Amino acid sequence: MIKLTVRWRQRSAEIEFPCSDTKLHQLLNEIRPADTTSNEIFVMAVHQPTALSMLEDQFLNMDEVNFLAKRMDSFTYDELLQFYAAAQYEHLQSPKGLINLTYNLPCYTVVHDLKNMATIGKSHYMNVNGPLTASELKQIDFAAIGRELIRSGNGRTTEFGLLFKNHEVPYEEVYDGINFPEYYHSESLMTIRVEHAGKAEYLYLPCEDLTITKAMYRVGAANMEDLTVFLESFEVDSKDWIKRLKQILANGNIYDINDVLSAINTADMNLDKLSAVMEYADTDSPEAIIALAEHIDDFVFVPDVHDPIAVSGSTIASIKEYALHPHLEDFFDHQRFGEHLIKQYDGKFVSGGYVCMDEGAYLDEILADIQDQGMGGM
Known part of the structure; x- marks a missing residue:
């Protein structure tokens, strides 16, 4: 976490990072004019x-x-000491330099405990060479490497430990000071890359609309139409939903797909049921998907049921009030009862099974606020 106090003229505010773009925007606008677009402040x-x-x-x-704080969130205690020591050694003064340092920690080995040479040697070896194989763990004398490092005399004292610069590891400028590199700070459903005029930014959806707007401006685009959008990954294993979301993106923009992903990003969302409900409602517009997702509990979905007899059987099996005595089973007309249920609850058979309205719910009311031009047929 990074916690600092910022000032605009005679006003000040305390901000803790990382934070959401909306919260950051609100905190800054409490102490300066609300129409200020720059996020630079003293x-x-x-x-x-x-x-x-x-x-x-x-x-x-x-x-x-904020991005620096997100990067630091992922560090272990040892990595933080490594980061602080290297920042002090390199006399870094800007967030840009510190962000790039977070991607280049292997360029430095920091020793803050001289008691165990094997631990020192192992840490140094991994910084220079990367992860260890099982055979390396058994064969390499890490204690010898540690002793050689300490005896080299190349260590520089910092308040966070003895720092050795690993010149054999190339230092890369990952962040150019304008566009943030790809970095997963929290869970998301979809990662997209937006490009304009040779610049690129990554978005992790669903996210705040302000986050999308900021990324658009950082690549120099004046509006959504100027962006080239690439779907990098989708965490739901469904070709149908990938196709559907690509179509939404093709017909609209990132805000549309973000709204849809926000609606389906719930712990108990059943996308198979939502797909069936969309087919039942005969619509796949973003507005309709959102409305149906928000009212998903107003629908009953029974997978793999495709005739009135099966509707009757599944209803009797799932609702105790309809339970039949075993002696009556052979005399019960499942066909007529199933037809009655379908009519009473506005049921329809869809490709995935059977969908009907729950008691007291009506499709027209759920879709009432959606404009006709926003509706699309399946």
Whole structure:
């Protein structure tokens, strides 16, 4: 976490990062004119971590600070010490430099405990060479590597430990100071890449609309139509839904697909049921998908049921009030009872099974607020 105080003229605010784009926007606009579009503001103090005090007394881009905090969130304790020591050694003063450092920690080995040479050697070896194989773990004398490193005399003292710069590891500038690199900070349903004029940004949907707008501006696009959009990944294993979402994106824009993903991003959402309900409602517009998803409990979906007799049997089996005595089973007219249920609850057979309205629910009411031009046939 990064916690700092920012100031605009005589007003100040305390902000904790990482935070949502909307919260950041609200906090900044409480102390400065609401129509200010730049996220650069003067940093009075860094309260946490004190190791980043070099960011004080300068104007900083708060989106960069937010991204830096997200990167630091993933660090272990040892990686944080490595990061702080390297930042101090390199005299880094900007979020850009610190963000790039988060991608280049293997360029540095930091020793903060001289008691175990094997641990030192193993850490240094992994920084320089990457992950270890099972055979390397058995064959390499990590204690010898550790002793050789300490005896080299190349260590530089920092308040976070003895730092060794690994010159054999190339330092890469991953962040160019404008467009943030791909980074998964939290769970998402879909990752998309947006491009314009050779610049690219990544979006992890569903997200806040403001996050989409910021990414659009960072690549230099004036509007959604200027963007080239690529679907990088979709966490739901469904070709039908991938096709559906691509179609929504083709007919609309990122905001449309984001709204749909927000609606289906619930712990208990059954996408097979939602697909069946969409077919039942004969619509697949973004507005309709959202409305149906929000009222998914107003529908009954019985998979793999395709005739009135099966409707009757599934209803009797699932609703105790309809339970039949075993001696009556042979005399009961399942065909007529199934037809009655279908008519009473506006039931329809769809490709995935049977869908009907729940008691007291009506499809017309659910779709009442959707404009006719927003409706599309299956």
